[in-house]
Amino acid sequence: MNLLHRRHLLLGALALPAFVQAQDAPLQVVASFSLLADMVAQVGGPAVQVHALVGPDADAHAFTPAPADAQRLAKAGLIVVNGLGFEGWIDRLVKASGSKAPVLVASSGITLRRVAGHTDPHAWQSLVAAQRYVENIRAALVAALGTTRPAQAAAIDARAKAYTAQLAALDTRVRARLAAIPPAQRRIVTSHDAFGYLADAWGLEMRAAQGWTSAGEPSAADVARLIRQLKAQQARALFVENISDPRLVERIAREAGASVGGTLYSDALSPPGTRADSYLKLMTHNADTLLAALAPAPALAPAAAPTAAPTADNSRR
Amino acid sequence: MSAVAPGAITLENVTLCHRDRPAVHHLSGRFEPGSLTAIVGPNGAGKSTLLAGLMGRIAPSTGRIRLPADGAGHIAYLPQQADIDRGFPVSVADVVMLGHWRRLGAWRAGGAAQRAQALDALAAVGLAGMQRRVIGELSAGQFQRVLFARLLLQDAPVILLDEPFNAVDERTTADLLALLHRWHREGRTVVAVLHDLAMVRAHFPRTLLLAREPIAWGATAEVLLPAHLQRARLQAEHWEAQAPWCAVPDQPAATMRAA
Amino acid sequence: MTVYDALVQPFVEFGFMRRALVACLALGLSCGPVGTLLVLRRMSLAGDAMAHALLPGAAVAFLLVGLSLPAMSLGAFIAALAVAALAGGVARFTAQREDASLAGFYLIALAAGVMLISLRGNSVDLMRVLFGSILAVDDAALLLVAGVASASLLVLALVWRPLLVECFDPNFLRAVGGRGALHHQLFLVLLVANLVAGFQALGTLMAVGLLMLPAIAARCWAHGVGRLSVVAFGIATACGWGGLLLSYHFGLPSGPAIVLLAGGVYLVSLAVGPRDSLRARFITAHRHRTA
Secondary structure, three states: OHHHHHHHHHHHHHHHHHHHHHHHOOEEEEEEEHHHHHHHHHHHHHHEEEEEEEOOOOOHHHOOOOHHHHHHHHHOOEEEEOOOOOOOOHHHHHHHHOOOOOEEEOOOOOOOOEEOOEEOOOHHHOHHHHHHHHHHHHHHHHHHHHHHOHHHHHHHHHHHHHHHHHHHHHHHHHHHHHHOOOHHHOEEEEOOOOOHHHHHHHOOEEEEOOOOOOOOOOEHHHHHHHHHHHHHOOOOEEEOOOOOOHHHHHHHHHHHOOEEOOOOOOOOOOOOOOOOOOHHHHHHHHHHHHHHHHOOOOOOOOOOOOOOOOOOOOOOO | OOOOOOOOEEEEEEEEEEOOEEEEEEEEEEEOOOOEEEEEOOOOOOHHHHHHHHHOOOOOOEEEEEOOOOOOOOEEEEOOHHHOOOOOOOEHHHHHHHHHHHHHOOOOOOOHHHHHHHHHHHHHOOOOOOOOOEHHHOOHHHHHHHHHHHHHHHOOOEEEEEOOOOOOOHHHHHHHHHHHHHHHHOOOEEEEEOOOHHHHHHHOOEEEEEEOEEEEEEEHHHHOOHHHHHHHHHHHHOOOOOOOOOOOOOOOOEEEOOO | OOHHHHHOHHHHHOHHHHHHHHHHHHHHHHHHHHHHHHHHOOOOOHHHHHHHHOHHHHHHHHHHHOOOHHHHHHHHHHHHHHHHHHHHHHHHHOOOOHHHHHHHHHHHHHHHHHHHHHHHOOOOOHHHHHOOOHHHOOHHHHHHHHHHHHHHHHHHHHHHHHHHHHHHOHHHHHHOOOOHHHHHHHHHHHHHHHHHHHHHHHOHHHHHHHHHHHHHHHOOOOOOHHHHHHHHHHHHHHHHHHHHHHHHHHOOEHHHHHHHHHHHHHHHHHHHOOOOOHHHHHOOOOOOOOO
């Protein structure tokens, strides 16, 4: 009896540090792509350690998982995905990894947008929807940490609140700037299909660049068609990603009386240390670029956000 | 063309080499002003090379070539036809008008007077009316006449001709020989590389018999003796793969050109 | 669609079409004589060699200054000029032929350029920045092409005669004291200037294509160097105009359309041109003069 008691104590004593360690170890979170990962990191802070499956500058549609990814999923405490069909490969990957972690669909609860018969998954482009994302993430993190770490949960709540405030502030500033531009002048022609939520949220009119099929050398017919479209729709700005020659974009825009667009970031953050390496910076940059294209006004003031907006970069990429 | 001040060409111990093989070996002598000289010798004797040296295209390895120093002095040169690209699309008139180069320079266009002189020159060589033909359409003889017409226009005191009667028919040869005589009467120094010894005996008062080394240089009758010709033949046949290096002392090589 | 709609209206409606046509015209003006001379000097492949020779210059400029178009163009010009000068010098002073020396130096330049770029890291947009496209001709590019064309014509007018004589009777030129080597180098400078301007405005394919194909085709229609140049200019302009229309009406990429049209003209010329053609060779003339 005595022996048993002492062995238990010993075991308990030995196990205690490990137990305490386990309590302090950050929660392992795997996010499907860099934008989500940044959001989770902003909300979770030191309590979480986030890894993005699809890193900065990478294409989520072309992602091919590696065994290391499956391992990370298996060891994760929480998995965060966008949903809405954005990650076609995630379900199989999670099942294959055998992970028991809860899966958060960050976009639950937002107002969906349908385009050409299916749902547009790029909901994060709307700052309003993004605030919903943050709320979902907060709830999931708090749930995953359990009741064992109330201090951390409280910190997460606080961070989520602050972050949401930043997003809301940015949204307000952009809307204020946009109010100065009459709706008829908010027309943009773009080859992106990823900015529908952004356009809806901020009242921009985005049309697709018609018939620009090839990524190779364009024909005079393509150029003429695009110019006609720009003129007919009185578009003010042109953002085409798949015309590889920046001089050609400049030429087209100039002839149609539109301004040349810069770079708009849609699906991924830029690499760390560059101008769109966090969600907030990315949205700020997109807003700046759009505003500069629509009206030659100075960029958003750095104001309250600690991740200050870089000055509008209107040059070609 | 009026008679011009004569020019003399002096050679002092001249050697002209292709790499380390002498084509002309220690040649000394003088082309008298106003002389009409033929250069003869077996094939490979260095005749064309000598003309190239006189033109300044090859620098002598030893010795010196002294050219006429008077102000009007320049040398007109008739090359072997192979050096000219006859496929080039220019007309006969274009080629003949080049004879005015010294007067017109590189970009002044010729006036009516110059064109008339060019037509006269064409007529003098028997090609009246051919001025608009393209040179690619001419026969070898006709083209040779065109080059002679150009020489006429150049009006030079020294005229060098490299095998001017190769591949040219008898009538053309006779006509062109008449031109040579006319230049000789005008007091120009004329030097021609030739193969036909009968022609040389008949028309050229002076001859240089060259077979790498000078065999004889002087009045034709004294140069073209059987003994000399025999020596020339032997010299040419004597070609060694491992000939010893030449030990004849040389002076620093220089070519002085008239200002 | 009326003839006007088909042939003229696109240029009236769109500024980029007008600029493209003017660029073709300007390039054709200087490429006419330059291309003709290249063909006559048997340097027809020189244009393509030059396109590769300018790489190390652009690479050095990029390494020193960054992605700046004027700097890279200047670097490219200097590099191509150096290659042309060295090749010309070697050909003149040694027994090497011009085409062999050019090949030697441009290959060295190309490899040096590739090495410089690889050492630095990514090669990406270097060439893209340097080589333009005819639909994207902006004011700066147009000015460059027009300026180079004017300067070329001026220089050519001055040195036309010695340049020609240097081609077909270099001994005569040497005999009369004309500086053949100098004029030849001048010609190479003009060639490089036209090529660099052409690359920048129109891209490599179009620049070299418009330089060579019209001049080559012209030989089936004219004789005499002056007339050849004029015919070459005419063909270049017509192909620019026609190629742009093809691109406009049928959605074909513009650069290849123009060059292929020029190629088509060449093939037709080969077949039925009045001289140096298959027709002249195989279909005998029915009458001839008496003398």
